[in-house]
Amino acid sequence: xxxxxxxxxxxxxxxxxxxxxxxxxxxxxxxRVLWKxxxxxxxxxxxxxxxxxxxxxxxxxxxxxxNYKTYHNLSHEERQKLKxxxxxxKRLDALHRKLIRERVKKMDQMFKDRxxxxxxxxxxxxxxxxxxxIRMIKKSLFWKRxxxxxxxxxxxxxxxxxxxxKLQ
Amino acid sequence: xxxxxxxxxxxxxxxxxLSEAKISAxxxxxxxxxxxxxxxxxxxxxxxxxxxxxxxxxxxxxxxKILHAVQEEKSSQWLQIMLPAAAVLLMAMSIYIYVGYFHxxxxxxxxxxxxxxxVVTEHDLQNVNEDEIITHLELLRDKDFYDTLDTLEKIxxxxxxxxxxxxxxxxxxxxxxxxxx
Amino acid sequence: xxxxxxxxxxxxxxxxxxxxxxxxxxHQRPVFxxxxxxxxxxxxxxxxxxxxxxxxxxxxxxxxxxxxxxxWLYTIVKNLCFNAIRKKQSGRLLSIEDxxxxxxxxxxxxxxxxxxxxxxxxxxxxxxxxxxxxxxxAIILQKFHGFSYEEIxxxxxxxxxxxxxxxxxxxxxxxxxxxxxxxxTY
Ligand SMILES: [Zn+2]
Numbered sequence: 001x002x003x004x005x006x007x008x009x010x011x012x013x014x015x016x017x018x019x020x021x022x023x024x025x026x027x028x029x030x031x032r033v034l035w036k037x038x039x040x041x042x043x044x045x046x047x048x049x050x051x052x053x054x055x056x057x058x059x060x061x062x063x064x065x066x067n068y069k070t071y072h073n074l075s076h077e078e079r080q081k082l083k084x085x086x087x088x089x090k091r092l093d094a095l096h097r098k099l100i101r102e103r104v105k106k107m108d109q110m111f112k113d114r115x116x117x118x119x120x121x122x123x124x125x126x127x128x129x130x131x132x133x134i135r136m137i138k139k140s141l142f143w144k145r146x147x148x149x150x151x152x153x154x155x156x157x158x159x160x161x162x163x164x165x166k167l168q
Numbered sequence: 169x170x171x172x173x174x175x176x177x178x179x180x181x182x183x184x185x186l187s188e189a190k191i192s193a194x195x196x197x198x199x200x201x202x203x204x205x206x207x208x209x210x211x212x213x214x215x216x217x218x219x220x221x222x223x224x225x226x227x228x229x230x231x232x233k234i235l236h237a238v239q240e241e242k243s244s245q246w247l248q249i250m251l252p253a254a255a256v257l258l259m260a261m262s263i264y265i266y267v268g269y270f271h272x273x274x275x276x277x278x279x280x281x282x283x284x285x286x287v288v289t290e291h292d293l294q295n296v297n298e299d300e301i302i303t304h305l306e307l308l309r310d311k312d313f314y315d316t317l318d319t320l321e322k323i324x325x326x327x328x329x330x331x332x333x334x335x336x337x338x339x340x341x342x343x344x345x346x347x348x349x
Numbered sequence: 350x351x352x353x354x355x356x357x358x359x360x361x362x363x364x365x366x367x368x369x370x371x372x373x374x375x376h377q378r379p380v381f382x383x384x385x386x387x388x389x390x391x392x393x394x395x396x397x398x399x400x401x402x403x404x405x406x407x408x409x410x411x412x413x414x415x416x417x418x419x420x421w422l423y424t425i426v427k428n429l430c431f432n433a434i435r436k437k438q439s440g441r442l443l444s445i446e447d448x449x450x451x452x453x454x455x456x457x458x459x460x461x462x463x464x465x466x467x468x469x470x471x472x473x474x475x476x477x478x479x480x481x482x483x484x485x486x487a488i489i490l491q492k493f494h495g496f497s498y499e500e501i502x503x504x505x506x507x508x509x510x511x512x513x514x515x516x517x518x519x520x521x522x523x524x525x526x527x528x529x530x531x532x533x534t535y
Binding site: 011028047066110125 | 258306307312318328
């Protein structure tokens with residue numbers, strides 16, 4: 001019930017306010033051109049996305065927007081890495097995707113000092129040459145505890161294609 | 169009282185879950201019987217070693233989370249009683265504004281788009297705020313990607329988790345007082 | 350401000366959130382640690398603790414003090430823990446812990462006395478985790494919370510004799526598992 005009211009409120013707000021809010025920001029003109037130039041098919045797809053987007057809770061919308069910003073602040077290499085990782089991730093079946101999300105979520109829920117320690121170690125690891133990093137990953141407890149199938153999955157996620165020759 | 173009975177009751181004896189009479193009988197027997205004494209020592213040592221597994225403090229977050237959830241629960245109980253009428257009213261109002269607004273917009277620039285296989289029909293564009301789509305166009309185009317981005321980034325950290333956990337366990341252990349032989 | 354749990358529950362029923370906070374502060378830590386020891390996983394233990402206390406809140410309206418409050422509370426804990434472990438075992442594949450904990454000597458940290466104690470602790474945790482659920486929960490409640498056999502019997506919904514037997518078997522198992530360890534490390 002409460003959620004419903006929140007949606008109604010936000011709908012009313014958007015519908016009243018949007019004509020006044022629109023068209024000012026940078027990039028919107030560019031987006032408008034892009035939108036007009038899109039094929040019908042693409043537009044239908046985006047409208048569907050939009051509908052899904054609108055039904056998502058505010059918190060996950062915020063998260064997506066935050067991620068969007070983060071992505072645009074990344075270097076070219078990092079962006080490429082994440083894109084190709086996403087492509088691998090998309091190819092996994094739903095169960096594996098879910099299990100990976102759960103693993104990450106568990107890490108998120110760890111005590112703050114532990115998370116910080118992980119980040120710190122990651123920073124240290126990043127300063128080493130890539131070969132060394134790969135060796136460290138493959139020596140880790142994490143890697144040892146994976147089974148064959150899981151290793152295949154994480155190989156694809158952690159080591160991009162062109163690194164294939166560096167593996168074993 | 170044979171040794172078998174004694175040994176079957178050693179655990180309850182350690183936990184003081186027996187009558188006084190039985191407790192003193194077992195104490196007496198254990199003092200004099202080597203077999204039962206060995207078994208008693210073995211069990212109570214193992215039991216003491218469990219002290220190594222210390223309690224941990226839940227994150228302060230948890231208390232907040234619980235109280236927050238309960239507040240929500242409380243207010244939703246209230247809402248369930250009070251607000252259906254208000255909701256209906258708002259709904260009617262919003263539909264009224266909504267229909268009026270979209271009529272205007274559709275008349276302006278959504279007229280007649282009928283080409284290609286997937287056609288954006290009037291129906292598709294109902295309930296849709298085109299300006300909002302345009303504002304977030306890039307985001308919407310790759311929404312699924314952005315949705316998973318944080319997870320994807322964090323995959324890099326996973327190989328470090330278990331060593332860090334182990335390190336911390338070791339630290340905790342070194343500050344631990346235990347009743348160890 | 351030193352109300353009994355049952356008095357607090359009565360106040361919660363009247364909508365007194367301060368009473369709820371008191372109750373929470375009193376029991377949150379032991380409940381969390383029970384779930385943590387049973388599942389050996391902090392995140393899961395947090396989820397369970399949260400769920401337990403939400404249920405307590407929801408149940409306050411209809412709560413009738415029949416047994417001790419803690420008996421009732423830990424019955425909820427038991428049910429949620431058993432559900433969680435059932436779920437966990439059905440989705441094993443990528444779950445964070447593994448049954449086979451390989452012994453790994455972390456580099457740059459090898460005072461041998463320390464290591465053996467750490468090993469011992471890990472062995473303790475593993476031994477407890479190897480126990481069947483019923484035995485495991487029984488000894489967690491007995492050892493770490495000091496509940497009596499009678500109280501545990503009510504929580505687990507079994508006879509006092511069954512608890513006695515479970516605790517006994519658990520101790521024998523632990524003595525077995527930890528006895529061999531001593532020979533290895535000392
Ligand atoms: Zn004897």
